[in-house]
Amino acid sequence: MDTLTISIGIGLAVSLLFSEIFGLAAGGMVVPGYIALSLDEPLTVAATFAAAIVTYFIVYSLSNLIVIYGKRRTVLMVLVGFLVGIFLEWFSPSIGMPTEAMDMESLAESNDYEVIGYIIPGLIGIWIDRQGMIETLGILITASTVVRLVLMLLGLELVL
Secondary structure, three states: OOHHHHHHHHHHHHHHHHHHHHOOOOOOOOHHHHHHOOOOOHHHHHHHHHHHHHHHHHHHHHHOOOOOOHHHHHHHHHHHHHHHHHHHHHHOOOOOOOOOOOOHHHHHHHOOOOOOOOOHHHHHHHHHHHHOHHHHHHHHHHHHHHHHHHHHHOOOHHHO
């Protein structure tokens, strides 16, 4: 089994445990497993959290103009998160397409961060909407750290 699969499985267990103990969701059941694999890249984690926060505010602003609830809100959150991630990938000079002043070599050297996954920002945004920003990001960071520690205890840290 590869490290990603094991990380997601551990993340599911930790998410369930934290949900039962603290009554808070860690940004979606699979999210801590993905975040745990990127904890050694703080700019990547920060970019993912920023994309999730932007996603939340876009959907929140839209909900003041049109009626968005239930499945529509969930799907819209994931879709907007996907688009925000794509936007960051395409238009951020250090992670996306090269500008005229940059060649491909300097682009490869400056690739310090990216948004984790395509649906992860939307999943985090859903839970920011449901339980609050501080609560969601706090429990997500804690759960991801626990997943990373379990991976280290299993000796899978070397494979990352």
